[in-house]
Every structure is written in C-alpha cells, then in structure tokens.
Amino acid sequence: MGSRGTRLTALAVYMSYVFNSVAKWNLGLALAVPLVNTLMVVSTIPPSLGQLMELLVSVTSFFYSTFTIVAAYAFASDLSRGTCTVFLSQPLTRRGYVVTWMLATTVVPATAYLLSFVVPFVVMDVKLLASFDPVDFLLLLLEGISLSMVIFLTGLISRRPQLVAVVGVFVHMILFYVLAVAYYSTYYYNPPSELVAFVYALIYPFKSKVLYPGWPQYAGITRWAVLANLALSIALVTAALEYARRIFEVT
Amino acid sequence: MLRVVGAVLATTGIVVLTTLAAASTLRAQFCAFAGPYNIYSFSVSGNRTYVLVSLVELEVMAAEGFRYFYRPRLTTEDFLHCYDPLYNRLVTINLTLQWGKAYLFKLSDRALIEPMLHSISTLSLDKVVEVLEKRALAKAELSGSQVYTDIYGFRVHAYEASLEVEPGVYYAATILAGEVDQNCTHPLLGSTRLEGSVCKVVSPTLAQIARCLLISALGILLLVYDLRLEGEPLPRWISLALGALRRAGGRAGLLRRRRSTS
Numbered sequence: 001m002g003s004r005g006t007r008l009t010a011l012a013v014y015m016s017y018v019f020n021s022v023a024k025w026n027l028g029l030a031l032a033v034p035l036v037n038t039l040m041v042v043s044t045i046p047p048s049l050g051q052l053m054e055l056l057v058s059v060t061s062f063f064y065s066t067f068t069i070v071a072a073y074a075f076a077s078d079l080s081r082g083t084c085t086v087f088l089s090q091p092l093t094r095r096g097y098v099v100t101w102m103l104a105t106t107v108v109p110a111t112a113y114l115l116s117f118v119v120p121f122v123v124m125d126v127k128l129l130a131s132f133d134p135v136d137f138l139l140l141l142l143e144g145i146s147l148s149m150v151i152f153l154t155g156l157i158s159r160r161p162q163l164v165a166v167v168g169v170f171v172h173m174i175l176f177y178v179l180a181v182a183y184y185s186t187y188y189y190n191p192p193s194e195l196v197a198f199v200y201a202l203i204y205p206f207k208s209k210v211l212y213p214g215w216p217q218y219a220g221i222t223r224w225a226v227l228a229n230l231a232l233s234i235a236l237v238t239a240a241l242e243y244a245r246r247i248f249e250v251t
Numbered sequence: 252m253l254r255v256v257g258a259v260l261a262t263t264g265i266v267v268l269t270t271l272a273a274a275s276t277l278r279a280q281f282c283a284f285a286g287p288y289n290i291y292s293f294s295v296s297g298n299r300t301y302v303l304v305s306l307v308e309l310e311v312m313a314a315e316g317f318r319y320f321y322r323p324r325l326t327t328e329d330f331l332h333c334y335d336p337l338y339n340r341l342v343t344i345n346l347t348l349q350w351g352k353a354y355l356f357k358l359s360d361r362a363l364i365e366p367m368l369h370s371i372s373t374l375s376l377d378k379v380v381e382v383l384e385k386r387a388l389a390k391a392e393l394s395g396s397q398v399y400t401d402i403y404g405f406r407v408h409a410y411e412a413s414l415e416v417e418p419g420v421y422y423a424a425t426i427l428a429g430e431v432d433q434n435c436t437h438p439l440l441g442s443t444r445l446e447g448s449v450c451k452v453v454s455p456t457l458a459q460i461a462r463c464l465l466i467s468a469l470g471i472l473l474l475v476y477d478l479r480l481e482g483e484p485l486p487r488w489i490s491l492a493l494g495a496l497r498r499a500g501g502r503a504g505l506l507r508r509r510r511s512t513s
Binding site (some may be wrong): 012013015016019023026027031032033035038039042077089103107108111112115116120121123124164 | 252253255256259260262264266268270271274440459462463466471481483513
C-alpha cells in the first residue's frame with residue numbers, strides 16, 4: 001500500500017510537471033479561441049446563427065490542432081532528449097509515464113478547447129448553446145482524440161519530434177483538404193463515392209457532419225464510420241498502453 | 252487536471268470580458284449583408300398598381316446586450332419589365348437605389364400595410380408615423396426623407412426608421428413603394444433582389460460582466476486549490492491579489508470592531 005501510495009504521488013507530481021510544461025500552449029488556446037469566438041458571435045448577424053458552429057469550428061480548430069501537435073512534439077522531444085529517464089528512475093511506471101503524456105496531448109487540449117468554446121456562449125447568451133447539437137460536441141471530441149492519438153503513437157514509437165510535427169500537420173491540415181477535394185470532385189454531379197464518404201467520416205467525423213453534410217443515402221455509412229472511429233480511438237489507446245507495458249524501453 | 256480547467260476558465264472569462272468591453276468602448280459596428288428579401292405586391296386601384304417591394308422582418312436575437320440596426324443599402328436588379336412604346340419592345344429596367352430610406356416595423360400585419368400604401372402614395376411621412384403609432388405596435392422612429400426615382404413612369408419611395416418592440420429589441424423591415432403605370436408588368440419574384448446590411452452594436456450588460464467575473468473567479472479558485480493541493484507555490488500575481496484581499500478583510504474587520512466597541 002505504501003509503495004502504491006508513493007507511486008501515485010510520483011504520478012501526480014509528474015502529471016503536474018507535464019501539465020505545466022504544456023501550460024503556455026494551453027493558455028494560448030484559452031486566449032485565442034474565446035477571443036475569436038466572442039468576436040465572431042458579436043459580429044454575426046442573426047440569420048447566419050444556424051451556421052455559427054461551422055464558422056467557429058472552421059476558424060478555431062486551427063488553434064486546437066496546433067496545440068495537439070505541439071503537445072505531442074513536446075512528448076517526443078522528452079523521449080528523444082532522454083529527459084524521461086530521470087523521471088522513470090523514480091517510482092514512476094512506464095505505463096504511468098505514457099498515460100500522463102497521453103492525457104496532456106489528448107484530454108487536456110480537448111478539455112481546454114471545449115471550455116474555450118463553451119464559456120463565451122455561457123457569458124454572452126446561454127440560449128446560444130441550445131442552437132448547437134450536443135452530438136456535434138461529442139463528434140468534435142471524438143475526432144480530436146482520435147487524431148491526437150495517431151500523432152501521439154507516432155511520437156511514442158518513433159521518438160522523433162520532427163516526424164511528429166510532419167504527421168500532425170499532415171493529419172490535421174493536409175489530409176483534410178485532400179479528402180475534401182476527393183469528396184467534392186465526385187460531389188458536383190453525383191453523390192460522392194461511398195468509399196470517400198466513409199473514409200472522410202472515419203477520420204473526420206465532426207467535420208464531415210458539420211462542414212460537409214453528407215448525402216441522405218449515406219447517413220448509414222456515416223453512422224458506421226463514427227462507430228469505426230470510436231473503435232479506432234479505443235484501439236489506439238490500447239495499443240499505446242500495451243506498447244508502454246511490453247515494448248517501451250528507455251534508452 | 253483541475254489547474255488546466257482553472258487556468259482555462261480564468262483566462263477565458265477575462266478574454267471574453269475584455270473583448271466585449273473593447274467592442275463596446277470602440278462602439279464597433281459589425282455589419283453584414285442580408286437579403287434577398289420577400290416581395291409582395293398589391294393592386295390598389297385602376298390602372299395604377301402599387302408595388303410593395305420589400306418586406307423584411309429581421310430575426311431578432313433577443314440576447315441581452317445586443318441591439319440590431321437595419322441599415323438598408325438597397326439595390327434592385329431587373330426590377331421591372333416595362334413596355335416601351337417608343338421602340339415597341341419590352342424593356343428591362345435596372346433600378347438601383349443606394350441608401351434608400353425605409354421604414355422599419357413589424358410588417359407581418361397585412362391590415363397595417365394597406366393603409367400604409369395610401370400614406371406612401373401621398374408621400375406623407377408624418378402620416379406613416381401616425382399610422383404606426385395608432386396601431387400601437389411600438390414606438391416608431393422614422394428618419395430621413397424619401398428617395399424618389401422615376402424611370403419609365405415608375406416611381407419608388409422608400410423610408411428608413413426603427414421600431415423598438417420591447418426594450419433593446421428592434422424589429423426591422425424595409426419597404427419600397429412604387430407606382431407602376433399601365434405599360435409595365437411586374438414579374439417581381441425571382442427577378443427582384445434587395446440587399447441590405449444589418450449592423451449590430453454591442454453593449455455588454457451587467458449580467459454578462461458578472462458572469463465573466465464569476466467564471467474567472469471560479470477558475471482562479473480551482474487553480475489556487477490545485478496548487479495548494481500539490482504543495483506548489485502560488486504564482487506571484489495570485490499571492491499579491493490574495494495578500495491585498497487579506498489586508499482589505501483585516502482592515503474591514505478592524506473597522507467593524509472599532510465601531511462595535513465605540
């Protein structure tokens with residue numbers, strides 16, 4: 001029990017260290033997103049309120065993506081520099097170490113983003129929140145966590161911060177546009193191909209629902225894609241934990 | 252995790268408050284284009300047709316602290332197809348009204364509109380106000396004078412005003428009234444476009460300011476609690492603020508004790 005208590009204390013101390021190390025980015029997110037949201041709500045004219053969320057997310061998700069990439073970069077840097085060895089020489093398990101960074105790169109940005117998103121509306125007019133579909137928020141979280149986990153796993157396995165940055169930019173910014181082009185290239189005259197619709201909704205469940213509402217006949221496909229994304233997220237988390245337990249070696 | 256939530260709440264509250272205050276201080280007006288709008292026509296008498304061109308009721312967001320102003324910048328395109336007797340052909344008139352004057356009120360009441368047409372036809376602005384206020388819909392404010400355009404015998408009159416339906420809530424509508432002579436037809440729908448710009452002026456209410464402060468205070472409390480829990484030193488600005496609060500509390504207690512003993 002004593003040893004377990006020591007381990008938990010060590011984990012709490014380490015978490016505090018990790019959260020502090022990404023704190024300035026967290027604050028950056030909390031500065032930028034509410035500022036943009038408030039300005040946009042203030043300057044939005046009533047008829048376009050229905051599309052407010054699309055508008056806000058399309059602008060502010062950039063800050064969120066940047067934060068997740070930076071956090072994963074910090075994690076990979078920690079691994080590549082060998083800072084982790086200092087902490088892992090303390091009673092901190094490898095799994096605890098990975099979980100802490102996983103929280104810092106996935107849950108912390110998602111929480112910070114969600115709060116930065118919701119608080120301006122709570123302040124300005126709570127009724128505005130009612131115009132948003134709660135499912136949208138869930139999909140936003142799901143998308144954020146699954147993409148963050150891909151970047152995190154890249155950092156965990158490769159231990160190369162540069163690769164993390166490249167994968168992060170690719171997943172968050174380039175792939176999104178590539179799929180959007182593929183989506184629209186078949187969209188103009190005919191419904192987009194089922195495969196493109198599925199892949200799009202699998203990787204970007206939120207964006208595919210809000211920014212590019214699919215064709216009605218693809219509602220089923222989208223539902224399956226969202227479930228597949230959930231499964232993928234769980235698989236990625238499990239893979240990271242198993243990797244930490246079995247393979248992860250500190251050199 | 253608590254400190255993350257605390258820091259975000261504290262920062263967000265302050266940012267929202269600052270942004271709202273800045274927008275209010277600068278008296279910034281945010282404008283956007285709106286339109287096209289609904290178009291109605293009424294045949295009033297004989298060979299003169301009175302065309303009520305635009306009927307707009309802004310979807311007013313009744314959020315506290317927001318006020319909407321409708322600032323018409325009206326343009327009409329392909330407004331009328333008129334028969335031109337000189338060249339014996341159908342002529343499409345492109346009519347443009349810039350910063351036309353319109354009156355604003357809740358125009359869903361057709362019974363209100365019809366007497367208005369007579370008022371407009373006589374171009375009596377006072378009459379318009381009288382009709383509006385008689386109907387007691389709300390306090391009507393009309394501003395400006397009419398714009399007058401005369402092309403191929405077509406006359407347009409438009410007005411601008413505002414109507415405060417309830418405190419802080421404005422309804423807006425734009426109306427153009429035109430007289431069309433017998434040589435003209437008015438296909439109207441589909442061929443007429445009216446555009447305006449809707450402007451919003453922000454003025455944060457006390458409730459909003461209070462909510463911002465409350466959220467920030469909650470965030471700081473969470474932050475302090477988490478730091479204390481972890482046994483970490485508080486940031487300097489929080490220590491200073493807490494010290495100031497303590498000193499203020501101490502002084503207030505001292506004053507109270509002095510008053511009670513005297």
